[in-house]
Amino acid sequence: MKELLQDSLFFGVGISIGTFLLGTLIKKKWNFFLFNPLLLSITATIATLLIIGIDYQHYNNGAKYLSYLLTPATVALAIPLYEQTMLLKKNFTAIIVGIASGVLMSFVSIFAMALLFRLGHTEYVTLLPKSITTAIGISLSQELQGYVAITVTAIIMTGLLGNIAGGIICRILGIKHPIAKGIAIGTASHVMGTAKAMEIGEIEGAMSSLSIAVAGCMTVGAAIFFEGLI
Amino acid sequence: MKYIIQFEIIIAISLIGELLNRIIPLPIPASIYGMAILYIALCTGAIKLSSVKETGKFLIYIMPMMFIPAAVGLIETWEAMQEFLTAIIVISLASTVLVMAAAGHITQIIIKHKGKEEKR
Numbered sequence: 130m131k132e133l134l135q136d137s138l139f140f141g142v143g144i145s146i147g148t149f150l151l152g153t154l155i156k157k158k159w160n161f162f163l164f165n166p167l168l169l170s171i172t173a174t175i176a177t178l179l180i181i182g183i184d185y186q187h188y189n190n191g192a193k194y195l196s197y198l199l200t201p202a203t204v205a206l207a208i209p210l211y212e213q214t215m216l217l218k219k220n221f222t223a224i225i226v227g228i229a230s231g232v233l234m235s236f237v238s239i240f241a242m243a244l245l246f247r248l249g250h251t252e253y254v255t256l257l258p259k260s261i262t263t264a265i266g267i268s269l270s271q272e273l274q275g276y277v278a279i280t281v282t283a284i285i286m287t288g289l290l291g292n293i294a295g296g297i298i299c300r301i302l303g304i305k306h307p308i309a310k311g312i313a314i315g316t317a318s319h320v321m322g323t324a325k326a327m328e329i330g331e332i333e334g335a336m337s338s339l340s341i342a343v344a345g346c347m348t349v350g351a352a353i354f355f356e357g358l359i
Numbered sequence: 360m361k362y363i364i365q366f367e368i369i370i371a372i373s374l375i376g377e378l379l380n381r382i383i384p385l386p387i388p389a390s391i392y393g394m395a396i397l398y399i400a401l402c403t404g405a406i407k408l409s410s411v412k413e414t415g416k417f418l419i420y421i422m423p424m425m426f427i428p429a430a431v432g433l434i435e436t437w438e439a440m441q442e443f444l445t446a447i448i449v450i451s452l453a454s455t456v457l458v459m460a461a462a463g464h465i466t467q468i469i470i471k472h473k474g475k476e477e478k479r
Binding site for chain 2: 149283303313
């Protein structure tokens with residue numbers, strides 16, 4: 130059974146989509162925020178791999194074709210953004226200053242907490258790219274000579290939080306304006322948060338898409354000033 | 360036919376993005392170049408919205424699933440992180456909330472302020 134499954138090209142994609150579907154059904158039935166399809170699917174997939182005893186490499190041999198679609202899907206985020214171009218032009222200053230504040234807050238908060246936890250330079254720079262999209266985060270972590278695999282983990286934890294609780298956090302914080310919500314979710318939790326913002330609304334989704342690109346580039350630019358602090 | 364054209368346009372733009380990523384020595388991924396190219400092409404009318412819309416929206420709709428393989432990769436990095444696991448989790452979660460607060464509120468304050476000025 131194990132040999133049969135681990136060499137299969139479709140097992141990885143099958144189990145991923147299957148558990149995601151199951152998660153979506155559970156979310157529909159019981160609308161509780163921790164019943165997030167993405168979280169449920171990740172947990173169920175990891176559990177299945179551990180139980181059957183299939184390692185990540187074998188799983189990813191098939192599952193990587195799902196990740197492959199991420200580039201074209203991110204390109205497609207230009208579509209909702211284009212549909213909201215009027216809104217972008219009208220609120221240009223608010224949007225750019227808002228994203229810049231988020232990026233600055235990311236650096237400052239990571240720096241402060243790294244001091245608190247007495248992290249070394251390598252651990253500190255590993256966490257710096259955590260709010261930006263994985264592809265930019267990986268390159269930045271490499272450039273700063275951090276632990277790339279851990280950067281990816283931090284990026285995913287961040288994204289998961291945005292995907293699970295982005296809407297709830299905004300509500301608690303009193304962020305009500307659809308543009309502000311989209312900017313908050315996209316700047317803080319990149320593409321994974323944006324997937325959630327798309328569900329909340331068209332404006333939120335479009336603004337979140339924009340934030341991924343702008344916050345990513347701003348983070349790369351500003352990282353040089355912050356990397357030497359610890 | 361329509362969907363084939365739409366899919367090919369999106370893949371072709373991804374390809375251009377990939378090439379730019381390799382040629383330009385900046386840590387900007389193919390997807391971000393691609394997103395910028397498609398946005399500019401739509402704004403200038405070089406590509407019509409109807410030439411990408413349905414396939415693009417479908418890709419966005421199924422996007423959450425595309426993160427599953429990377430996230431399942433946590434089982435591999437788990438051991439390397441043991442040493443400072445608490446720090447990673449606390450910093451990741453706390454700074455996410457702080458970034459949302461800063462970005463969201465500043466955007467909201469400027470929009471409201473501008474709205475008031477326009478009313479005057």
